Amino acid sequence: MKLNATQLTRQLKDGLAPVFVVSGDDPLLTGETADQIRHACRQAGCEERLVFHVDRSFDWGQLYDASHSLSLFAQQRLIELRIPGGKPGDEGGKALIAWLDTPPPDTTLLVTLPKLDGSAQRSKWAKTLIEHPASRFVQIWPIDAQQLPGWMRDRLAGAGIQASPEALELLSARVEGNLLAASQEIEKLKLFCNGGVLDAQTVQEAVADSARFDVFNLADSMLKGEAQQALRVLHGLRGEGVEAPVVLWAIARELRSLANMAQDLARGIPLERIFASQRPPVWDKRKPLLSKALQRHPAQAWEAWLSIAQQADEQIKGQHAGSAWDSLARIAVEVSGVRLKL
Structure with a gap:
């Protein structure tokens, strides 16, 4: 089942699904989404966490062993499967489908991978991750140049800062689409804002040209x-x-x-x-x-x-x-x- 960010928040309030998949290329947005799921798992009592990194030599038997082993330390477990290449291969695809068909009890699987291209989305394993009722698939879309000022306005507002249009335009030009750099600059701007108001002059003085x-x-x-x-x-x-x-x-x-x-x-x-x-x-x-x-x-x-x-x-x-x-x-x-x- 596909979810957007708002739907994910509601899902996590209602309870944990057996499998969550976070797919996207922006490190800040994907990282924050995965952190949101990890936080919900901790709130639900997950004290045990296993992390697997998939490369060409990865042994998929480790995932099977983890799904069939008993937890010695906690009733709830979080297992993370990180696939930086975006493609698990035939053996990995079968392992993911088998997990979804018979999810282990008291266990949440968090799969993180980059944005799936067209051929990957048509594969059996990807379709199963997207459509299976036990899975929640969160696609992270990039923030384009037109959306960036609005994204930063909302981000600043969340930090208690009201920004002028001129300040947002200048800040957008400085970070040039790098959301991680934008987030770091916003953290610095908290120290420079008087009365929670951000103007272009403050940005000019406080924000160095983006690296x-x-x-x-x-x-x-x-x-x-x-x-x-x-x-x-x-x-x-x-x-x-x-x-x-x-x-x-x-x-x-x-x-x-x-x-x-x-x-x-x-x-x-x-x-x-x-x-x-x-x-x-x-x-x-x-x-x-x-x-x-x-x-x-x-x-x-x-x-x-x-x-x-x-x-x-x-x-x-x-x-x-x-x-x-x-x-x-x-x-x-x-x-x-x-x-x-x-």
Whole structure:
């Protein structure tokens, strides 16, 4: 069953479903939606939480074992299944369908995955996740440029701040569509607002130009094959205090897009048709850049870097050992064409 954000809130008030699926590409919106479900699980008494990360070597027997094992610590359990590549494969699809057909008692399954493309949505496993009565499928839609001022107005209002139209326009221009950066700027603006009113002058004084341009210069450098330049930009961003989630957001978005395009290319679909099928379609000036990157690496490589990006996300959250910046640097140089010896 498909749900929007409002319907999800009502569903969680009524009780937990056996399975929740959160699908989308924006890290802030998908993360907050998953957090909302986790909070509802805790409120319902879930004290035990298991997290599985699906990559090419994932053993789907682990999910079966988890569904048939008895909880030793709590009556309610939350099991998270994270699929950064967006496709569980034949074995994974069968495992998900089997779970839905016979959901284990006192257990909630939370599946997170990127936005499903057209071919994925037509697959049997995806249709089952979307349509099965035991499942609640939440599609996270991106906030476009026209919706961004309204989204920020509501976000600021939730923080007790009333913003002028001029302030919203200026703030929108500064963050350039990066919702994670927008959320961080709103948190800073709470310290600068007098009387809960935000005007353009306050934004001008308090909000530095978004690092998004430099972050996307990083993505362009690695796609061009300029490893040293990519590392210089990455180290510069870190030195300027740019948060790792902002950098990860930009890099992961490129990786997901290129992973899907590489899979289509491997199936023999012409590159121009692949570019035209993207939403939004690839700009002409970016086509040579993406073509070069796709010719340099096979589909498997893009999937491997998505797994490293997932690892960086876990490192940011303290769920995996090591430095997220080291993981980001590894992605940058390997996408540039330099293979590291690990």
